[in-house]
Amino acid sequence: MQVEKRSIDFIPEAERHGQPRSLFFVWFGANANITTVAAGVLPISLGLNLFWSALSILLGSLIGAIFMASHSAQGPRLGIPQMIQSRAQFGVFGAIVPLLFVMLIYLGFFVSNTLLAAQAIASASPLGNGGNIALLGGLCFLVALFGYTLIHRLQKLLSLVSIAVFGIATLLALALPMESGQWTAQGFNLASFLASVSIAVTWQLSYAPYVADYSRYLPTRTSTRQVFWYSYAGTVIGGSWMMLLGAVLAKAVAGFSDNVGLHLLGVLGGGTLLAVAFVLYGQIAINVFNLYGAFMSTVTVIEPFAALKVSPRVRASFMLVICALATALCTLAQDDFIQFFLNFIFFMSYFLIPWTAINLVDYYALRKGVYQIADIFDPCGIYGRVNWIAVGVFIATIALEIPFMNTSLYVGPIAASLQGIDLAWVVGLLFPAACYYGLMSRRRDLSAAPVKS
Numbered sequence: 001m002q003v004e005k006r007s008i009d010f011i012p013e014a015e016r017h018g019q020p021r022s023l024f025f026v027w028f029g030a031n032a033n034i035t036t037v038a039a040g041v042l043p044i045s046l047g048l049n050l051f052w053s054a055l056s057i058l059l060g061s062l063i064g065a066i067f068m069a070s071h072s073a074q075g076p077r078l079g080i081p082q083m084i085q086s087r088a089q090f091g092v093f094g095a096i097v098p099l100l101f102v103m104l105i106y107l108g109f110f111v112s113n114t115l116l117a118a119q120a121i122a123s124a125s126p127l128g129n130g131g132n133i134a135l136l137g138g139l140c141f142l143v144a145l146f147g148y149t150l151i152h153r154l155q156k157l158l159s160l161v162s163i164a165v166f167g168i169a170t171l172l173a174l175a176l177p178m179e180s181g182q183w184t185a186q187g188f189n190l191a192s193f194l195a196s197v198s199i200a201v202t203w204q205l206s207y208a209p210y211v212a213d214y215s216r217y218l219p220t221r222t223s224t225r226q227v228f229w230y231s232y233a234g235t236v237i238g239g240s241w242m243m244l245l246g247a248v249l250a251k252a253v254a255g256f257s258d259n260v261g262l263h264l265l266g267v268l269g270g271g272t273l274l275a276v277a278f279v280l281y282g283q284i285a286i287n288v289f290n291l292y293g294a295f296m297s298t299v300t301v302i303e304p305f306a307a308l309k310v311s312p313r314v315r316a317s318f319m320l321v322i323c324a325l326a327t328a329l330c331t332l333a334q335d336d337f338i339q340f341f342l343n344f345i346f347f348m349s350y351f352l353i354p355w356t357a358i359n360l361v362d363y364y365a366l367r368k369g370v371y372q373i374a375d376i377f378d379p380c381g382i383y384g385r386v387n388w389i390a391v392g393v394f395i396a397t398i399a400l401e402i403p404f405m406n407t408s409l410y411v412g413p414i415a416a417s418l419q420g421i422d423l424a425w426v427v428g429l430l431f432p433a434a435c436y437y438g439l440m441s442r443r444r445d446l447s448a449a450p451v452k453s
Contacts, residue, residue, distance in 0.1 A: 004147025029155035031238030032162035040246020060200020075215025117283035120261020353428035
């Protein structure tokens, strides 16, 4: 194993390797952790029973993964990380606008994952809460430093182990006693159901800013269809399974949401060293994604302003600073984690969905996958410094979403008139897709030379 040499730069064909089936394990493993299980508690916290929770989770996962997998399919074709590709839509400097929001999402998930893991191993670790958080951060740093190949290998191993461990946990959870009527269609609430669908959609979309990062080393000739379906199957099966397990345990185990990891260990037979190691491994695996993505996003922001050559030493320095910042933020833990997590999920959707709509419309409908890669790194290239159409549509969409929002922090007037139904994610998908396509299709400079380094 060697430290990955590439960062945001184009991957030459001579360095391409791998098979699309590896993406199933990458995205199944990305979901095989207690944070995804905790997300399954959210539909229950909204008042749904298990029948409606399960239906909303499945529906939201199936919808959201369409967009997630569509981003994954861009990787082999373009050979660059996901967020730097946004320069083709927003401009070299304009892409910094969505990047800043995405970096907040990376940090938010890093904090959430670390807190859950630290809670879970608190009783079995002699280090104390601060020591556990530092240990998790250090292990994430090491894996992210080595990068792409090691991440793929660890995710495959995690996926195979998770199928066995979570399979046992699921059988044990379904055997637990719970109140009657949980698997019936009674007690339906439209607002809660749509909010739960939105959570599952956003969960899948949360991978969109970095999903192509893990397919960009595949050979250019790799089947786009296979990349899409392996990514789609891995994230839908992994995500919906873990969320459903969380929903079942939220109904069957009293106080489950207070400490998801510890209660899950209890279902598995207690805080044995093997069980603790599994929980720890799962949280490290998903936090590596956040650290790896935050590193490349940081380089993408800085690169237009400075001639930055990312050597192994520079890579380590950047990652160490980002990891230290994210670890420090873990000390600002919320007392009510589930409510904090719920607000964070909704917060993500308001910024992620407009970005994904603009990116996918540009790639699939306007440019049809044809980009000039060299110009993505050149402020004077065909994509320019700032594409004010993309930036304007992005900001206008966020403003348009505000009346439709429904969180514990703010309820918009339209959401209130609809009895709490949050349709901001629908607005955030449809408005920018139509508006960006309509405005950009009138431009004459959409044609680009074939993809090259």
